[in-house]
Amino acid sequence: MIGITPYLAQHRVLVAKANGKHSPEWQSCKVLGVTIVDEEPKYVIEIYHGGTSSLTTTDEVKRLERGNPL
Numbered sequence: 012m013i014g015i016t017p018y019l020a021q022h023r024v025l026v027a028k029a030n031g032k033h034s035p036e037w038q039s040c041k042v043l044g045v046t047i048v049d050e051e052p053k054y055v056i057e058i059y060h061g062g063t064s065s066l067t068t069t070d071e072v073k074r075l076e077r078g079n080p081l
Contacts, residue, residue: 012046012055020072022056042072 021037028034040056046068047053053068 012044014044015042017041017043018074020056020074022054022058022069022072037073040069040072042074 018041020040020042022040023035024038025033026036038058040058042054042056043066044055045052046055048068051070053070054072055066056069056072057064057066
């Protein structure tokens, strides 16, 4: 992993709706770095759920605002 100055962003997830269908939704995350997975670059992000956090990778993030490092 190549570490960077962490910043707040959003990542896309599929959320199940009451009708049984899924729809994409943007959720908050913290971008921590960049890595290579299967020869493709990925963002390393920290996500939060139920009072805990975990690390994962994603293809795409949306920075919340320019210059918002933590």
